Amino acid sequence: MSDPSSGDLPSPGFPTARPRRLRYNPLVRDLVRETELSPRDLILPLFVRHGKGVRQEIGSMPGNYQLSVDTLVDEVGAARELGVKAFILFGIPAQKDARGSSALEDEGIVQQSLRALRKAHGPDVLLMTDECFCEYTDHGHCGILHKRDGSLDVDNDATLPILAEQCVSHARAGADVIAPSGMMDGMVGAIRRGLDTAGFTHIPILSYAAKYASGFYGPFRDAAESPPQFGDRNTYQMDPANGDEAMKEVALDLAEGADMIMVKPALSYLDIIRRVKERFRVPVAAYNVSGEFAMVKAAARNGWIDEKRVTLEILTSIRRAGADMILTYHARDVARWLK
DSSP: OOOGGGTOOOOOOTTTOOTTHHHHSHHHHHHTOSOOOOGGGEEEEEEEESSSSOEEEOTTSTTOEEEOHHHHHHHHHHHHHHTOOEEEEEEEOSOOBTTOGGGGOTTSHHHHHHHHHHHHHGGGSEEEEEEOSTTTBTTOOSSOEEEETTEEEEOHHHHHHHHHHHHHHHHHHTOSEEEEOSOOTTHHHHHHHHHHHTTOTTOOBEEEEEEBOOGGGHHHHHHTTOOOSSSOSTTTSBOTTOSHHHHHHHHHHHHHTOSEEEEESSGGGHHHHHHHHHHHOSOEEEEEOHHHHHHHHHHHHTTSSOHHHHHHHHHHHHHHHTOSEEEETTHHHHHHHHO
């Protein structure tokens, strides 16, 4: 029996206590379920490129495609019919250069996509845009490069103004939420100032505040055509061994004006999701990334797991850890299963 003064509920032992009573009847089991998973919790990542009629499947991410603007509009419409209403866009430009110049153009591929989606679907879909330069630079890194100690690295401070410019361009084209992912120090503050100065004080920022240098990103780099051409991203993405550092990153981004926080990846970082939620009590997103998705798909295709059961279990665990929303390539399948 626990001490009543501790605030814990009394815990009588067996046979008085029989937790199985609440599991025997499936209707009771549903009634006492602590964590719910719904299509409204899901954000579908989509990849868009120039062209017309493009629907090119991504080999390492079955069921996901590089889309042109016209097929993107149809894809969003189909997902919307299933109950998915939130989307995050990743652009694949026709041309790349050292500064990622095409990311700043009002006729850039993401900007075109935003206008087309808004025209086709109006305010009934939530449009987020990933804000980074790795897809747009010919070197595949997340900003402008400079030499440091004889080697090339991202110039953090020189990247901030163009990052803010990219975000303003996306807001002007119709983005509902801005999601900076480059892990540049000071990025949220620079973006907030840029948006506010341009009259977009109402646009929220979902910051990739705790983004780890993970081995789970491989398929995404195929999808976005953005692998680094040299080196890696360890100087700006976090060490997977660190948890306290994530708390510092989140605190800094919130202080700079972030409205929501993202943890990426999700599965190996459920403890970070829980810590962020309990400490900061702000809306938390978790990115169920491409490698996590691909592992499930590969195992299911080999008949080693039940895809539906495992996928729902994974996403429920992410919600249970504290995530309010999940970015996942499973979104369409999950919405169909839940429907």
